Amino acid sequence: MKMFRKIMFGAAVMSLMAAGDASAAGNKLVLDGSTTVGPIAKAFASYFKKTTGVDVTVSESGSGNGAKSLINKTCDIANMSRSMKENEIAAAKSKGVNPVEHIVALDGLAVIVHPGNRVNGLSRKQIRDIYSGRVTNWSAVGGPNAPIVMIQRESNSGTQDSFKELVMGKELPISRRAETQASNGAVKSRVASTPTAIGFIGHGFVDGSVKALDVDGVEATVQTVKSGKYPISRPLFMYTNGQPTGNVKAFIDLPKSADGQKIISEVGFVNKY
Numbered sequence: 538m539k540m541f542r543k544i545m546f547g548a549a550v551m552s553l554m555a556a557g558d559a560s561a562a563g564n565k566l567v568l569d570g571s572t573t574v575g576p577i578a579k580a581f582a583s584y585f586k587k588t589t590g591v592d593v594t595v596s597e598s599g600s601g602n603g604a605k606s607l608i609n610k611t612c613d614i615a616n617m618s619r620s621m622k623e624n625e626i627a628a629a630k631s632k633g634v635n636p637v638e639h640i641v642a643l644d645g646l647a648v649i650v651h652p653g654n655r656v657n658g659l660s661r662k663q664i665r666d667i668y669s670g671r672v673t674n675w676s677a678v679g680g681p682n683a684p685i686v687m688i689q690r691e692s693n694s695g696t697q698d699s700f701k702e703l704v705m706g707k708e709l710p711i712s713r714r715a716e717t718q719a720s721n722g723a724v725k726s727r728v729a730s731t732p733t734a735i736g737f738i739g740h741g742f743v744d745g746s747v748k749a750l751d752v753d754g755v756e757a758t759v760q761t762v763k764s765g766k767y768p769i770s771r772p773l774f775m776y777t778n779g780q781p782t783g784n785v786k787a788f789i790d791l792p793k794s795a796d797g798q799k800i801i802s803e804v805g806f807v808n809k810y
Contacts, residue, residue, distance in 0.1 A: 570603020600695030
C-alpha cells in the first residue's frame with residue numbers, strides 16, 4: 538500500500554511538471570485585469586488563436602486584480618488601464634517578479650450622459666464640482682432642473698484611478714453619493730437608462746445609447762487623443778514579468794503590426810504607433 542501511494546504521488550508530481558513545461562513552451566497564455574483593455578485583449582486573443590494555434594484566456598477582474606495576478610504569477614500578462622503603483626511594484630519584486638510596462642493603445646476617458654440631456658460639454662472644473670458633490674443639479678451647468686445621478690467605478694478599477702488623477706486631483710475625493718458600477722459596460726447601461734445620470738468610461742465603449750461630452754471644449758477623436766489635446770487622455774498597458782519572450786512577446790508586439798493596429802481601431806481605441 539505504501540509503495541502504491543509513492544507511485545501515485547510520483548505520477549502526480551510528473552504530471553504537474555509536464556503541465557508546467559507545456560505552459561512554459563507557450564501552449565497557452567493567460568491574461569487578467571482591466572475591463573477597458575478587455576476588448577483589445579479579447580480581439581487579440583481571437584486573432585492569435587487563429588494565426589498561431591495558441592489558446593489565450595482573458596479575464597476582466599479590474600486593473601488592480603490584474604496586477605495581483607502578475608505578482609502571484611497566475612497570469613502571463615496583466616492588462617491595466619493605469620500604470621502599476623509603487624506598492625504593487627514593490628510587492629512584485631518581493632516575490633521575484635519584475636513588472637515590465639508595454640503601452641498597447643491610447644484612450645480618451647469619455648464623460649457620458651443620456652442622449653436626451655441637452656448638455657453637450659463640460660469643463661474639467663464642472664465635472665470635478667459634480668463628482669465632489671459641490672454641484673448637484675443639472676441646471677447649474679446648463680442642463681434641466683433635475684438632480685444629478687453620479688456613476689463611478691469600483692475602487693479596484695484603473696479607470697477610476699485615471700479619473701481621479703486626471704479630473705479630481707489627488708486631494709479631492711469623489712462624493713459618497715456616487716453610485717458604483719463594476720465595469721465600463723455597467724456604467725454605460727446605467728447612464729443609458731437614466732436621463733439625469735453622468736458617468737465615465739473608456740472611449741471604445743461609447744455607442745449610440747449614450748452621449749460623450751466635449752471636455753474643456755475638446756471632442757475626443759483619434760486625433761485629439763493621440764496628440765494629447767483631449768484633456769483626459771491616457772495610455773493603456775499590458776505588463777509582463779520581465780522582458781517578454783516566445784509567444785508572450787509575439788502577443789505583446791501585436792500593437793506594432795498592421796493587423797494589430799487594425800484590431801485596435803476596430804474596437805474603438807487609438808493606436809500608439
